[in-house]
Amino acid sequence: MQSTSHTFKDNVKTALADEHLRKALGNMKAGFQDKRAATIAKLPEFEALRDQGKAIKDDVLANLDYYLERFEDNVTRDGGHVHWARTPQEACEAILGICRDTGARVATKGKSMIAEEIGLNEYLEKHGMTPVETDLGEYIIQLRHEAPSHIIAPAIHLSKEQVSDTFRRSHKHLSADRPLDEPRDLTDEARTVLRQQFVNADVGITGANFLIAETGSTVIVTNEGNGDLTQNLPRVHIVVASIEKIVPTLEDSAAILRLLARSATGQEYSVYTTYSTGPRRPDDLDGPDEFHVVIVDNGRSDLLGTEAAEALRCIRCGACMNHCPVYGAIGGHAYGWVVPGPIGAALTPGILGVEEARDLPNASTFCGKCEEVCPMKIPLPKIMHSWRIEEYDRGLTPPRQRFGLGVWSWVATRPRLYNWLTGLAVRGGHMIGRRRGSWRWMPLAGGWTAYRDLPVPAGDGTFQQLYARRRNRGTAGDGK
């Protein structure tokens, strides 16, 4: 996927001016947050499960090569094929190669963030294939030629009116005066259109929530059932997944599944949880003739052993973005790449580099809400902070910020000078502003005063000056 992370500040301006988006984000926050809180309240062992989930993934990341090889052995044993891809290009080539070997023209797809990451749809289209997204949200944004704005709700930035317009523009074969105002009308229409595509497809491509080392199984969870139709109806099933999706055992996947839907949508379980192991066996009633797993690195193995490695515990539930006040203000597109929100700010600089994603780890107040709700206990602020250190060390911090910080730090490490200078500034500010209480505008503080007033220093001196005065009069502190 082409990144626009480097234009983050412009993306933010666009987002903040988008009324549709503001309305959609307002609805999203309330829904996701309340539902999550309600389901978690009913599961006393949720905290213990978080520790268990973290331990499982920490073990995986410490022994990634072992588990991946075990996974490959077990897939191969059952008659499937594993393809290793270091880069998006290699992954796309592997998938196209499988499609060509099958003579496929239409590929249905389940929702997959790694497929977005490697730009699979564009690549397949460029090479004469027709990829069809079958998750409702993904289908909508495919019609609109947009990127997902959320990892579990890719079209969350849209209102139903916008979806209705999109369907009218795209489904020209349907009667123009059909009613399309209710959500039910929209889902029925999508179902009708997609049903034919499921039948047409030669290849089905899904992502994976887990790859299970001990059995060679892949797991997807969906709410729409589209994933099952995608992987069961066509002759060939291709799974595309990134390396960190591995878990050691079936039991491990079951433990993390208890965290996943609760954290994501506030459901206890997703409607469909599907385990796939190898191609169809002679006495199976259905299933694909061929089963391929494309395992993508795309920079992840370079993160092992760094501060950002813990971000690889992510199970893509979206809880961090659902609860992030920054995401809630600007939505997912502003982040400019496939994974938005706090996890995007932690992960994107590691995959695209800090030059491209410079703003992302900075656009956080470090409020810590993301870490609080993360089912895998990823220390997201700490990882974002580690990118800030790298940016500072490499001279990527904006010069004005660097200069201002340098002056402040230089003065603040010289207490006598600091007290003298701040004393002058505060007394001056107080004298000029005390009749007002606040300034509506202040030179060099435009970022502050564009949105709020700046309180005037309330004392006719700094605390330190006033304290010294009171102590001289014997009315403050016990001294030392």
Next chain:
Amino acid sequence: MTDNANASSSSHVSPSSAGQDAAEQDATAEKVRPSVALFVTCLVDLFRPSVGFAAIDLLQQAGCRVAVPGAQTCCGQPAWNSGDVATTAAMAKSVIAAFEPYDYVVVPSGSCAGMIRRHYPQALRKDSRWEARAHALGERTYELTAFLVDVMDMKSVDPVDYQGRIAYHDSCSGLRELGVKAQPRQLLESVAGAELVDLPGAETCCGFGGTFCVKYPGISGDMVTEKANAITGTGADTVLAGDLGCLMNIAGKLNRDGSMVQVRHVAEVLAGAVGEAPPIGRAVGDRAGTRAGGR
């Protein structure tokens, strides 16, 4: 309470040290009161001295000897949050050196207390000697209300009243780094006339975030708008919090909107010091929300 003063740099003995003989106890009668160094924070120093005096008052109510080390400036958070580890380390070292001699460091800010407690050891991790000193100081560093309730076991403040419907905003660092939530509310219960109202999204960030608010003003502005709307929606006449950064942000927005809501640091109300200064961002005598405004 344990004697956790740094052995190399403090002669104070804490109240519960066992096994002292009688003579020693007499000699240390005065020293039974723990010594507390107030880290006033740069924002309080520059913008709101009344918070510092209120903090001193409350600490004395709790039976502490309070000192204000003169060598304090800023905790270094702007440098830390900008990724400048070397400058942070330099500032951390001067704070550690100045504050080590006391039993406790108390800060009227969860954010700056969290900086000392949680992030100084990280900033100094390349120097094991300083890292150990940072840890030792961090363990003795507390946010003001948490110190009063959790360490000094304060149940109520000296008799004081504040007639008002209060919305309490939980500042992020205090809440999530230090577990400050119940303590300020518990102390407010002892303030006659103070009525706490339920603030929806009380734990949601106000959008201040230190340098964040000027680096990404649009996002910050959107966040503080949401916070201000939540506050006015409660019908409260007062907003309190424990961090001046959040309070200046919230007050700045409420004042810009012409709101009547008064904004104060919780210590001012607890210490009965509201007469010492008008609400944040208001002029003296301007209590009714008719802010003079203008440039």
